Amino acid sequence: MITYPVFSYQKAKKPQRMVNHQEKQTPIIEVKGLNVRTREGEILKNINLQIPRNKIVVLLGPSGCGKTTLLKSLNRLTDLHKELQVSGEVLIDGVDILKVSRDLPIMRQKMGLLSQRPFPLPVSIYRNVAYGLKLKGIRSKDLIAHSVESNLKRVGLWDEVKNRLNSPANSLSIGQQQRLCLARGLAVKPAIILADEPTSALDPISTKIIENLFKELKEHYTIILVTHVLRQAVRLADHVVFMYYGDIIEQGHPDDILKRPQTEVLKKYLVDGN
Amino acid sequence: MRTWKVWEQRLVKGISFLAAYSVIFILLFLLFVVFSKGLKALSWGTVFSLPKGGYYFGGEGGILNAIVGSFYLSVGATVLAVIIGVPAALFINVQLIRLKRTQNTIRYLLDALWGIPSIVYGAFGFALMLLLGLHASLLAGIITVALLITPILVRAFDEVLKTIPVELQEASFSLGSTKTETALRVIFKQGLAGFITALLLAFGRGIGDAASVLFTAGYTDNIPVTLDEPVATLPLSIFFQLSSPIEEVRERAYAAAVVLTFFILLISVSARFLSKRYAKNIIK
Numbered sequence: 001m002i003t004y005p006v007f008s009y010q011k012a013k014k015p016q017r018m019v020n021h022q023e024k025q026t027p028i029i030e031v032k033g034l035n036v037r038t039r040e041g042e043i044l045k046n047i048n049l050q051i052p053r054n055k056i057v058v059l060l061g062p063s064g065c066g067k068t069t070l071l072k073s074l075n076r077l078t079d080l081h082k083e084l085q086v087s088g089e090v091l092i093d094g095v096d097i098l099k100v101s102r103d104l105p106i107m108r109q110k111m112g113l114l115s116q117r118p119f120p121l122p123v124s125i126y127r128n129v130a131y132g133l134k135l136k137g138i139r140s141k142d143l144i145a146h147s148v149e150s151n152l153k154r155v156g157l158w159d160e161v162k163n164r165l166n167s168p169a170n171s172l173s174i175g176q177q178q179r180l181c182l183a184r185g186l187a188v189k190p191a192i193i194l195a196d197e198p199t200s201a202l203d204p205i206s207t208k209i210i211e212n213l214f215k216e217l218k219e220h221y222t223i224i225l226v227t228h229v230l231r232q233a234v235r236l237a238d239h240v241v242f243m244y245y246g247d248i249i250e251q252g253h254p255d256d257i258l259k260r261p262q263t264e265v266l267k268k269y270l271v272d273g274n
Numbered sequence: 275m276r277t278w279k280v281w282e283q284r285l286v287k288g289i290s291f292l293a294a295y296s297v298i299f300i301l302l303f304l305l306f307v308v309f310s311k312g313l314k315a316l317s318w319g320t321v322f323s324l325p326k327g328g329y330y331f332g333g334e335g336g337i338l339n340a341i342v343g344s345f346y347l348s349v350g351a352t353v354l355a356v357i358i359g360v361p362a363a364l365f366i367n368v369q370l371i372r373l374k375r376t377q378n379t380i381r382y383l384l385d386a387l388w389g390i391p392s393i394v395y396g397a398f399g400f401a402l403m404l405l406l407g408l409h410a411s412l413l414a415g416i417i418t419v420a421l422l423i424t425p426i427l428v429r430a431f432d433e434v435l436k437t438i439p440v441e442l443q444e445a446s447f448s449l450g451s452t453k454t455e456t457a458l459r460v461i462f463k464q465g466l467a468g469f470i471t472a473l474l475l476a477f478g479r480g481i482g483d484a485a486s487v488l489f490t491a492g493y494t495d496n497i498p499v500t501l502d503e504p505v506a507t508l509p510l511s512i513f514f515q516l517s518s519p520i521e522e523v524r525e526r527a528y529a530a531a532v533v534l535t536f537f538i539l540l541i542s543v544s545a546r547f548l549s550k551r552y553a554k555n556i557i558k
Binding site: 072075077080081105106108109111112113115117119120121122123124131132135136168169170181184185188194 | 439440441442443444445446447448449450451452455459460463464554555556557558
């Protein structure tokens, strides 16, 4: 029998699992010598990166520098783009996701995804959140209902949708859809949230809601955020990775990267970006 | 200059108005001719009875053989076309994703096949029938109509699959779905409205085509019990009756045309209704 940890909105504020001090020190993701190329050329060049646990890591850089490709390499969504050739190592809690085959769906469940534009599934609001739980083999209707409610509460959507849970997900506003996608991702209890410019299609109020959620969630999750908005990086980042033409140019604490850039290319990006 | 622009605007508006309403007028005129001539000869007996002796010389009976035959033939052909068409559409969109030139060539060929007159399919079906040692039968008719509607179905499915955003698949995979789960629970649901529309339109094309079954399906006054027996179809029933020198028989041809038009309209309305119903969840 599959046991599933039930959590309520209040309970969710507590850590989901005990993480000892040593585990907290080790990076949750380690990228070693990652290369992604197409026939036309290289998109990522020998990327080496460590993502610390329970932090918001911001990937920064101009359009086309490989941020999204790096993000998609982490949960192997690059498989969907047959033109991409990927080599190297992407270790998630020590397991190389590029080498797993049968366990790939389980590995992917460790990483929730928020894309630029929200893409709810073509089903009802309720079924969107329940989808991942059913994939995990959870059949108890009570358990699913409880998880749907608690996750919708967690993203602040419950009060807005509780009377129309069976309505199509596409009937929600874009901001609500993005929060629904977040709730859907959280329902499968990931350790990492991959967010690819999740606020780029949102209005300022919805953006603020998502940002505040990220600040709350980082207590229990590692968040990797791709953004073009420097102010957002300043507001959220614990660690900044600056990329340029498929390379990591600089990385470190936001104060060092954003206030005391070492390279000319980053200086120019920050000046132009501001 | 300004006056000319106003006149230009009015001219374009007038031409568009005329074009749009002439299409509607032609459709209404067609329906008027068919229904005014056919309703006179249409009765329960026409629809629910088989032709009796001398029916094609003005004797008693109906066109139940052609109605049921058309239904059998179109359902069989649509099922066969789906069996071939769905994997073909998936192959174009999934396996050939890296080979854009091959993809486009196949699409171009399918479009060309779509445009071939159905009599050519009939002639090809006849040749195939002889090659396989078949005779004019329900099976030979099903194969020929399936050949006719498969390119339509593949291209329609292909267009539906092309519109499904890759991000939707990414969302499904990131929740831990396998490829099969994503195909069945996400892609299928997202494309369902389009698939149903394509299916019904292909079915409509199959039920209404006369030329492709002229040489292959044969004709009979009975309802076939096995695939090996000849089958009557509504288009051929209309064709044979309309060729008659007897006025009463020609009127019955229009009655059969009313039945066929009714089926086509029913399919069209159903396609619209079902696609609207299943489109409510679609992510745009």
